[in-house]
Amino acid sequence: MTLNLCVLTPNRILWDSEVKEIILPTNSGQIGVLPNHASIVTTLDIGVLRIRRFNDQWFTIALMGGFTRIRNNEITILATAAEKGSDIDPQEAKQTLQIAEDSLRKAEDKRQRIEAKLAIKRASTRVKAINPIS
Known part of the structure; x- marks a missing residue:
C-alpha cells in the first residue's frame, strides 16, 4: 500500500510521487x-x-x-512556499538565520519583534531541512 504525495507551490510542482510515509x-x-x-x-x-x-x-x-x-491515500499539499532540503545552500541558510536573530536583538517595537521571530522560524526551518533523518 502506498501514498501518492503531491506538493504544490504557486510556482511549480515540487514533488509528485508515491511514498511510504510522511x-x-x-x-x-x-x-x-x-x-x-x-x-482530513x-x-x-x-x-x-x-x-x-x-x-x-x-x-x-x-x-x-x-x-x-x-x-x-492521496496527499495534496498546497504550500505558500517550499524548498527541497537538498536544494538549500547550508552556508546561506545559516547566514540568513544569523541575520534574523540579529534583527530580533535590534527590534525596537512589538511589530519588529513579531516580524523578526517569524523570520527566525522560516530561517531555522530551512536549516533543519538541510539534513534528513537517517
Whole structure:
C-alpha cells in the first residue's frame, strides 16, 4: 500500500510521487501519515515535511505554511512556499538565520519583534531541512 504525495507551490510542482510515509508540520503539531490514514484537511505550519521513500531513505522539504488534504491515500499539499532540503545552500541558510536573530536583538517595537521571530522560524526551518533523518 502506498501514498501518492503531491506538493504544490504557486510556482511549480515540487514533488509528485508515491511514498511510504510522511510527517507533516501542522498548526497543532506534527502528524505522521501512513497508508489508509483518516481523511482530513488541515493547515500547515512553517516547518519541515519529512518524506520516507520505499528504500527507507528520508527526504525533507522546508514548508512555509499552507494547507493539506489527505483522502484515499492521496496527499495534496498546497504550500505558500517550499524548498527541497537538498536544494538549500547550508552556508546561506545559516547566514540568513544569523541575520534574523540579529534583527530580533535590534527590534525596537512589538511589530519588529513579531516580524523578526517569524523570520527566525522560516530561517531555522530551512536549516533543519538541510539534513534528513537517517
